[in-house]
Amino acid sequence: MLMQNKTKRTQGWMGIRRGHRAHPAEWLAEKFIFLVSLTAIVMVFLIFAFIMREALPVFTGKMSSALVQPAISVNDIDKIPRVQLQAYLGLTDQELARMDKDTLKSLMEVKQEEQDDIPQNFRDNPDAKINTTEWRYMLLPHQWTGYSKPSYIWQPVGEIEKYNIIPLFIGSLKITLVGLLFAVPLAVGAAIYVSQLARPRLREVIKPAIEMLSGIPSVVVGFFALIVMATVLQNTFHYETRLNVFVAGIALGFAVIPVVFSISEDALTSVPASYTHAALALGSSKWQAAWKIVLPAALPGVFAATVLGFGRAVGETMIVLMVCSASVMSWSIFDSARSITTTIAAEMGEVVSGGVHYRILFMLGALLFVVTFLSNMAGEVIMHRLKSKLEGKR
Amino acid sequence: MSTPVSSAVPATNPGRKHFRAEKFDVASFFFTGLTGLATFLILAILAVILLNVLINGWSGLSWRFVSTIPKKDFFDPATTGILPMIIGTSIRVLVMTIFVIPIGVITAIYLTEYAPNTAFVTRVIRAAVNNLAGVPSIVFGLFGLGFFINFIGKNLDKLLHSSQPVWGQGSVLWASLTLAVMTMPVVIVATEESLKAIPHGLREASLALGATKLETIMKVVLPQALPGIMTGGILAVSRAAGEVAPILFTGVAYYMADLPHHLTDQFMDLGYHIFVLSTQSPNIEQTKSILYATVLVLLVLTFALNFVAILIRAHMRKQLRALH
Numbered sequence: 001m002l003m004q005n006k007t008k009r010t011q012g013w014m015g016i017r018r019g020h021r022a023h024p025a026e027w028l029a030e031k032f033i034f035l036v037s038l039t040a041i042v043m044v045f046l047i048f049a050f051i052m053r054e055a056l057p058v059f060t061g062k063m064s065s066a067l068v069q070p071a072i073s074v075n076d077i078d079k080i081p082r083v084q085l086q087a088y089l090g091l092t093d094q095e096l097a098r099m100d101k102d103t104l105k106s107l108m109e110v111k112q113e114e115q116d117d118i119p120q121n122f123r124d125n126p127d128a129k130i131n132t133t134e135w136r137y138m139l140l141p142h143q144w145t146g147y148s149k150p151s152y153i154w155q156p157v158g159e160i161e162k163y164n165i166i167p168l169f170i171g172s173l174k175i176t177l178v179g180l181l182f183a184v185p186l187a188v189g190a191a192i193y194v195s196q197l198a199r200p201r202l203r204e205v206i207k208p209a210i211e212m213l214s215g216i217p218s219v220v221v222g223f224f225a226l227i228v229m230a231t232v233l234q235n236t237f238h239y240e241t242r243l244n245v246f247v248a249g250i251a252l253g254f255a256v257i258p259v260v261f262s263i264s265e266d267a268l269t270s271v272p273a274s275y276t277h278a279a280l281a282l283g284s285s286k287w288q289a290a291w292k293i294v295l296p297a298a299l300p301g302v303f304a305a306t307v308l309g310f311g312r313a314v315g316e317t318m319i320v321l322m323v324c325s326a327s328v329m330s331w332s333i334f335d336s337a338r339s340i341t342t343t344i345a346a347e348m349g350e351v352v353s354g355g356v357h358y359r360i361l362f363m364l365g366a367l368l369f370v371v372t373f374l375s376n377m378a379g380e381v382i383m384h385r386l387k388s389k390l391e392g393k394r
Numbered sequence: 395m396s397t398p399v400s401s402a403v404p405a406t407n408p409g410r411k412h413f414r415a416e417k418f419d420v421a422s423f424f425f426t427g428l429t430g431l432a433t434f435l436i437l438a439i440l441a442v443i444l445l446n447v448l449i450n451g452w453s454g455l456s457w458r459f460v461s462t463i464p465k466k467d468f469f470d471p472a473t474t475g476i477l478p479m480i481i482g483t484s485i486r487v488l489v490m491t492i493f494v495i496p497i498g499v500i501t502a503i504y505l506t507e508y509a510p511n512t513a514f515v516t517r518v519i520r521a522a523v524n525n526l527a528g529v530p531s532i533v534f535g536l537f538g539l540g541f542f543i544n545f546i547g548k549n550l551d552k553l554l555h556s557s558q559p560v561w562g563q564g565s566v567l568w569a570s571l572t573l574a575v576m577t578m579p580v581v582i583v584a585t586e587e588s589l590k591a592i593p594h595g596l597r598e599a600s601l602a603l604g605a606t607k608l609e610t611i612m613k614v615v616l617p618q619a620l621p622g623i624m625t626g627g628i629l630a631v632s633r634a635a636g637e638v639a640p641i642l643f644t645g646v647a648y649y650m651a652d653l654p655h656h657l658t659d660q661f662m663d664l665g666y667h668i669f670v671l672s673t674q675s676p677n678i679e680q681t682k683s684i685l686y687a688t689v690l691v692l693l694v695l696t697f698a699l700n701f702v703a704i705l706i707r708a709h710m711r712k713q714l715r716a717l718h
Contacts, residue, residue: 040519041518220447224447322673
């Protein structure tokens with residue numbers, strides 16, 4: 001009986017048929033447990049929904065950061081579209097819905113007075129009329145007054161707020177790549193050693209020790225990089241800027257190593273031992289078996305580990321925030337750079353809640369969420385496929 | 395660790411018990427050494443960080459330091475202390491466990507005891523848990539700000555007609571809830587692991603004696619899984635204790651003259667204090683001693699907890715092996 005049911009687990013519990021009818025309290029408890037277990041789904045949904053909620057005006061374009069705006073006369077209140085009025089007054093959807101016409105009119109008068117107070121030298125600056133939150137100003141280089149050529153600039157504080165997010169993307173990318181280049185070879189090498197080559201007793205010690213690395217809080221890694229490592233690395237490699245992408249990347253690597261290590265190790269150990277035994281029986285050395293048989297079989301797992309490591313690296317905040325945070329647009333790894341996470345962490349404390357800058361920071365958060373969500377999904381799917389393949393389920 | 399292994403490849407030594415390739419292979423020798431070196435390097439990084447903090451932090455540590463509430467200028471090593479930070483961090487992780495353990499444990503019970511393995515819902519729950527584990531901590535901070543403070547908090551204030559923001563600002567409660575969402579996967583995974591390790595025979599025996607499923611779970615399965623649940627809770631606490639990014643906008647304070655008294659108060663925090671000391675100090679050489687001491691306290695806190703979790707887990711595995 002038990003054996004027969006094994007394929008259809010849904011029928012009973014652990015393949016056991018119920019001998020008695022379910023009690024109402026049992027039924028109620030089961031439903032309650034089920035509802036509570038949905039929390040994880042609800043939370044993922046809420047995270048996405050509420051970050052998007054704060055960032056929405058950026059995507060819909062109902063926002064304006066232009067200092068000098070073509071004045072709209074109070075008498076035209078009925079003539080212009082609501083969306084334009086909303087952007088002009090900088091209101092959210094709810095605020096706009098709540099306000100009656102008189103309130104809107106008085107707001108428009110206040111706006112008019114504000115506009116009249118802007119000094120003349122500002123009025124002459126062509127940049128002051130630009131709504132810098134439009135996508136073309138956030139993604140493409142622009143010829144700002146006073147700059148020699150069109151450039152990508154993230155400068156949210158100042159007379160003219162510039163929100164080009166490309167430097168932040170490049171910053172994140174540079175730091176992440178350095179981190180992965182440092183962490184992946186080390187972590188995968190260690191995973192091969194621990195899972196294939198080390199003696200079992202040694203393995204029992206090394207594995208938890210490496211996993212302990214993930215127990216070090218990132219603020220401590222950041223502190224170590226800032227106080228100790230930055231000086232040591234500068235004295236070794238003799239570069240100019242003490243705090244740069246290189247230092248941040250290596251420190252970030254410390255946080256990525258445990259992730260890449262555990263997943264690659266998991267993938268390598270799930271390769272059936274018979275593969276190795278066969279190779280050894282044919283006369284290959286332990287290393288040859290590991291390198292030519294086990295590693296190729298587990299390669300998707302190593303790839304998944306890298307993808308998940310990427311997700312961890314892109315989202316890491318404190319290490320990067322402490323080690324390098326000056327926004328410099330350059331491809332050199334010996335310059336400073338500002339990542340997306342750093343920007344959010346450093347600037348969120350000083351913004352006006354509901355303002356333009358606030359919403360753009362939430363937009364960056366939403367992008368970060370989507371990027372890590374996708375890389376996690378990809379990593380999961382690859383790992384799942386690999387495991388079912390190795391276990392011969394498919 | 396690499397040297398003894400690589401230098402002692404005894405391929406030419408016929409007296410070894412292990413099965414080895416008959417020829418000495420240079421590539422094998424070289425690459426085994428290389429992977430061993432990688433392992434060694436990682437362990438060295440860990441050791442260097444820990445030893446560096448231990449050696450430099452020890453001298454700055456004193457009873458006065460951990461039991462003093464500092465004045466406004468906490469950069470002066472002679473008068474400063476970290477009592478409010480220790481208390482702030484402890485309170486926020488304690489409040490967090492109150493929320494995360496029940497939800498995490500119940501989810502794990504559903505996943506192992508009730509969920510039909512192939513059902514769509516089960517797969518979605520698992521995917522959600524895995525994804526929650528991968529969401530960057532700063533995104534949790536944004537979520538806490540956007541959801542708990544700006545949505546729930548501000549609406550609560552509106553409902554209660556408070557004249558000034560009480561709920562609609564950063565506080566211990568919102569920081570703890572944000573951390574609870576973040577550490578949920580840790581508790582779920584650890585509990586699930588311990589539930590799965592309990593032999594089916596125990597459940598079968600209980601059911602055969604006429605117990606209902608709920609009774610079996612409450613009286614047979616859960617007591618057995620208790621060490622696993624504790625491990626999950628401890629790991630969650632140790633993870634949350636060191637996190638700074640999620641609390642940046644949800645309740646941490648740069649300086650407070652008093653300890654937090656209510657759940658709606660802001661708090662000072664060890665991790666955030668490390669960040670402040672290492673980036674905003676007017677004289678980094680002077681503050682180095684208190685900085686190291688603070689790092690040591692945080693590390694001891696998180697590592698002691700991690701270590702306890704590892705011990706419980708090892709003990710549990712041994713016991714279960716005996717059961718099987």
